[in-house]
Amino acid sequence: MRPPTYLASDLATERAPLLAAELRLPTNWLDYTILGIYFVVVLGIGFAARRSVKTSLDFFLSGRSLPAWITGLAFISANLAATEILGMAANSAQYGAYTVHWYWIGAIPAMVFLGLVMMPFYYGSKVRSVPEFLLLRFDKAAHLLSSLLFAFAAILIAGVNLYALAIVVEALLGWPQWVAIVVAGFFVLAYITLGGLSSAIYNEVLQFFVILAALIPLSVLGLKRVNGWDGLSDSLTKTHGDDFVTAWGGTGIGSDNPLGANWLTIVLGLGFVLSFGYWTTNFAEVQRALSAKNLSAAQRTPLIAAYPKIFIVFLVMIPGLVAAVLVPKIGTSGSDLQYNDAIPYLMSQLLPNGVLGIAVTGLLAAFMAGMAANVSSFNTVFTTDIWAKYVVRGREDGYYVRFGRLITAIGVAASVGTAFLASSFSNIMSYLQTLFSFFNVPMFVVFIVGMFWKRASMKSGFWGLLAGTTAAMINYFVLYKRDIISIPSDQGANFVSAIAGFVAGAVVMVAVSLFTAPKPEKDLQGLVYGTRSPGMAEPPAAGDDAWYRKPALLGWGAVILAAACYIPFSF
Amino acid sequence: MAEQFEPDERAEAAERLRRAGYSDADVQREVTALEEKSATAARIFDLRRIIGGLFVLYGVILVITGLTDSDADIDKAQGININLWTGVGMLALGIFFLVWLWLRPAATAAPPLPVPEEKASE
Numbered sequence: 001m002r003p004p005t006y007l008a009s010d011l012a013t014e015r016a017p018l019l020a021a022e023l024r025l026p027t028n029w030l031d032y033t034i035l036g037i038y039f040v041v042v043l044g045i046g047f048a049a050r051r052s053v054k055t056s057l058d059f060f061l062s063g064r065s066l067p068a069w070i071t072g073l074a075f076i077s078a079n080l081a082a083t084e085i086l087g088m089a090a091n092s093a094q095y096g097a098y099t100v101h102w103y104w105i106g107a108i109p110a111m112v113f114l115g116l117v118m119m120p121f122y123y124g125s126k127v128r129s130v131p132e133f134l135l136l137r138f139d140k141a142a143h144l145l146s147s148l149l150f151a152f153a154a155i156l157i158a159g160v161n162l163y164a165l166a167i168v169v170e171a172l173l174g175w176p177q178w179v180a181i182v183v184a185g186f187f188v189l190a191y192i193t194l195g196g197l198s199s200a201i202y203n204e205v206l207q208f209f210v211i212l213a214a215l216i217p218l219s220v221l222g223l224k225r226v227n228g229w230d231g232l233s234d235s236l237t238k239t240h241g242d243d244f245v246t247a248w249g250g251t252g253i254g255s256d257n258p259l260g261a262n263w264l265t266i267v268l269g270l271g272f273v274l275s276f277g278y279w280t281t282n283f284a285e286v287q288r289a290l291s292a293k294n295l296s297a298a299q300r301t302p303l304i305a306a307y308p309k310i311f312i313v314f315l316v317m318i319p320g321l322v323a324a325v326l327v328p329k330i331g332t333s334g335s336d337l338q339y340n341d342a343i344p345y346l347m348s349q350l351l352p353n354g355v356l357g358i359a360v361t362g363l364l365a366a367f368m369a370g371m372a373a374n375v376s377s378f379n380t381v382f383t384t385d386i387w388a389k390y391v392v393r394g395r396e397d398g399y400y401v402r403f404g405r406l407i408t409a410i411g412v413a414a415s416v417g418t419a420f421l422a423s424s425f426s427n428i429m430s431y432l433q434t435l436f437s438f439f440n441v442p443m444f445v446v447f448i449v450g451m452f453w454k455r456a457s458m459k460s461g462f463w464g465l466l467a468g469t470t471a472a473m474i475n476y477f478v479l480y481k482r483d484i485i486s487i488p489s490d491q492g493a494n495f496v497s498a499i500a501g502f503v504a505g506a507v508v509m510v511a512v513s514l515f516t517a518p519k520p521e522k523d524l525q526g527l528v529y530g531t532r533s534p535g536m537a538e539p540p541a542a543g544d545d546a547w548y549r550k551p552a553l554l555g556w557g558a559v560i561l562a563a564a565c566y567i568p569f570s571f
Numbered sequence: 572m573a574e575q576f577e578p579d580e581r582a583e584a585a586e587r588l589r590r591a592g593y594s595d596a597d598v599q600r601e602v603t604a605l606e607e608k609s610a611t612a613a614r615i616f617d618l619r620r621i622i623g624g625l626f627v628l629y630g631v632i633l634v635i636t637g638l639t640d641s642d643a644d645i646d647k648a649q650g651i652n653i654n655l656w657t658g659v660g661m662l663a664l665g666i667f668f669l670v671w672l673w674l675r676p677a678a679t680a681a682p683p684l685p686v687p688e689e690k691a692s693e
Contacts, residue, residue: 030636034629041625054610057602062603063609069616126602136595198611202618209622209664215630217657226651293612352644354654356637358629358661397605496600523594 023171031357036215038361049195056400059196060380061291068297075288077204081370090339090509092320096244103313108562110279111302112555123298125526130283131385137450137527138461147385154378158371159418165367181419188372189412195406202374207365214362215315221350235325249570261492269495273502277440284377296544299551306558319343361396379408411534441498442468444504453530468505471555475500623668630662
């Protein structure tokens with residue numbers, strides 16, 4: 001739920017017949033065998049995880065018992081949905097090496113902040129979801145508002161994922177759209193209903209490795225095709241100018257670049273507001289960390305994820321850049337290919353049967369994992385935050401497990417419906433995608449003010465949330481879309497809107513706090529910086545004091561590594 | 572349904588309704604109680620076996636494909652026998668997970684009966 005680089009509508013503009021011939025992959029029995037094996041394993045994980053589900057905590061949060069390497073890889077995998085992979089390759093084909101900002105400044109600092117600073121409050125307070133933290137820190141109004149927004153957004157994003165999958169599968173494999181939607185919906189439904197979060201997380205970890213096995217050969221062959229990195233950057237410099245292969249070229253304030261953003265909006269808008277909003281308050285991500293077995297493992301979850309995240313950018317950027325060299329007119333009216341087609345195009349051009357099957361499997365797995373992350377966080381929020389707190393309270397635990405399974409089925413059905421709806425109204429869908437990209441921004445303001453300022457009152461949470469959301473939307477949909485202020489691109493406008501939402505949310509929170517009653521100090525233990533809750537006092541588990549498991553070392557290591565990665569792209 | 576019902580479920584339900592968890596103390600009590608009954612840690616299978624099994628299988632398939640690939644396949648992949656190399660890489664990763672599992676089995680031993688998920692991947 002951060003600014004979409006991959007808009008479902010871009011794919012749908014009556015292009016299927018045109019592209020069918022060009023993008024259709026020459027798949028054979030071998031590729032389908034590889035795909036079939038994967039689907040069997042996915043279902044097998046669901047059935048095998050089923051026997052571990054006894055309580056609602058098992059179903060929604062894996063009993064808070066998973067090791068850090070599993071939650072860490074699931075954390076990165078939940079983000080590495082196919083819309084992200086295809087979208088970031090598209091971004092690279094369009095804007096060039098600016099894509100690295102979404103990773104090195106737009107992810108790593110926020111992930112490290114989540115692990116080092118915020119996780120003790122999240123995990124230590126024993127909340128089961130991000131909205132539940134708002135309930136404890138603020139009041140029911142903030143809790144209900146954030147729960148409802150999240151539940152709605154999660155279904156929408158799951159539906160967009162399904163729809164994008166259907167379009168890609170139709171172009172690549174020739175399956176009718178409804179077949180792909182129903183098949184993927186069925187598998188996700190089956191394995192989450194059976195095994196709950198554990199089977200979603202296990203499948204995400206598996207998917208992570210399959211995706212790497214798909215993207216690494218593709219990037220290697222892509223580089224070989226354009227005579228290595230030097231050949232790639234020479235060709236791009238010739239056709240797209242010097243700035244295309246640098247991270248900061250042309251981002252001076254007042255200078256012009258295709259991204260429509262200067263260094264300040266990149267650092268503040270993307271690097272601070274949008275990225276912190278997404279990584280630290282999006283429950284589809286945070287849920288993975290909350291399922292870890294102890295505080296140390298929970299803290300290490302986003303930190304372990306940060307290391308692969310630093311390098312994954314090369315695996316999406318290189319195919320995007322290679323596509324920009326091979327198809328110089330990509331994304332313009334001079335070519336049938338859209339930016340989003342960069343990776344599918346290279347797959348069809350470079351991969352022989354066998355690896356092609358792995359790549360197709362990886363892509364489908366990534367679509368399903370992206371959907372599953374949203375469905376498994378949706379069922380948790382809907383059951384524990386909405387149903388169990390406001391609708392049917394105080395029933396035995398088994399009831400909520402049964403309800404969780406039921407709402408999973410309803411959620412999947414709703415996303416299948418959304419996907420079908422999207423195929424008729426794709427413009428509305430991209431509008432909604434943008435709309436929801438702003439919901440994490442005010443969430444982040446409310447969290448950051450609430451965690452660091454004891455005085456922030458109970459009522460300020462709700463009003464901050466509302467004001468921040470409204471301000472970001474007004475800036476984007478009124479000021480930008482109606483040309484009242486001039487920003488050259490949608491991405492640039494996203495960054496500015498996020499900053500506007502952040503500032504408005506913070507100002508309203510402070511103002512409301514000054515006029516309303518603060519939360520009694522005794523109710524803030526473990527929720528505000530400088531306090532401790534009893535849950536945080538647990539002793540470290542055996543082996544967690546090893547130097548390579550120290551959160552501070554892991555976290556700062558990731559920040560330094562990401563900063564170092566900028567060096568070759570800065571001059 | 573996998574869940575089991577405790578005999579004193581009714582009394583517990585009444586108790587839950589009374590204390591009605593909206594405060595941090597309530598949430599912590601509720602989650603702590605659930606953690607004690609949780610079965611995931613004791614019953615979940617070891618994921619390393621699945622990843623290891625699947626990647627060894629994929630690795631073997633790709634290595635065989637690579638060894639029998641035609642010149643046209645190799646030309647398409649820019650002269651690299653990509654099936655062979657990807658297969659070798661996946662095989663190595665699969666073996667890594669199996670060796671890791673063998674050297675450092677999970678601390679909480681899974682129940683000894685043969686787990687059904689093995690069939691799925693091998």
